[in-house]
Amino acid sequence: MTNKFPQRSHCPINYALESFGDKWTLLIIRDLMFNDKQSYGDFLASGEKISTNILADRLKRLEELGIVTKGAQAPNRSKVAYSLTQKGRDLLPIMLEITRWSGKYDADTYASRSFLMRLEQDRDKLIAAIRAGW
Amino acid sequence: MTNKFPQRSHCPINYALESFGDKWTLLIIRDLMFNDKQSYGDFLASGEKISTNILADRLKRLEELGIVTKGAQAPNRSKVAYSLTQKGRDLLPIMLEITRWSGKYDADTYASRSFLMRLEQDRDKLIAAIRAGW
DNA sequence: CTGTATCCTTAGGGATACTG
């Protein structure tokens, strides 16, 4: 069978790029991981103003990659709850290092100083929790 | 003055995405950081087959962002040596976490088991070195 | 060798209307 996700190379950096190397995917993961968002409407409401077609496309792709799962919605509710899989939660260390880097170099970042300090303190604890499976 | 790099938001994840959130930039950084590459031709020769216009564009952008510097080439040589700035070297922890994640989830990645084990052992040492300024 | 320039094609994505 032909692979749905052909790779340009078998480099680990490249694998990551082909998983979430675009301008939108990581924002969805951020919302799931840090912002307690889980519904289509939640993601749409984020500050970067993702459009509906892009959001639907990325959610589908994230599901196919096994990073996100579409939660079993309650029968009579039209709310759909997305959540991170283990593979998705395992992105936490990357997200923390990114936050730390941006916090150092982006004067305008809204990761406040107190948030960054807390991040430093909780980092190992958070990562250990992730590795244990949460 | 109008900013050359308008931001969609002031989120740290978004800052990173707007710095290197595309399919090529991180490959150049990888080549500089791990593969002892430093010339235009070196980058062109990498497995993912970046094209000349894209490479030139990304190098320029990386310079503007202060992640890469164009080395002072020797007078009579046409070789140009690019290298990472401190801001660029500070991406190491992110790169290591990405490598670790891909090593866990990409069956085809060429980060061999032995490389990943070495990464685990040397990780803190490498990061400490980066923080000290190399 | 280090790029520029050009041509051309495709993919990404904004806006908005619409459907179950």
Place this chain on the structure above:
DNA sequence: CAGTATCCCTAAGGATACAG
């Protein structure tokens, strides 16, 4: 509310030729 569907435009990118 959670998507689909369209329309349309721009940015991204491959190929290749050329220049300093």
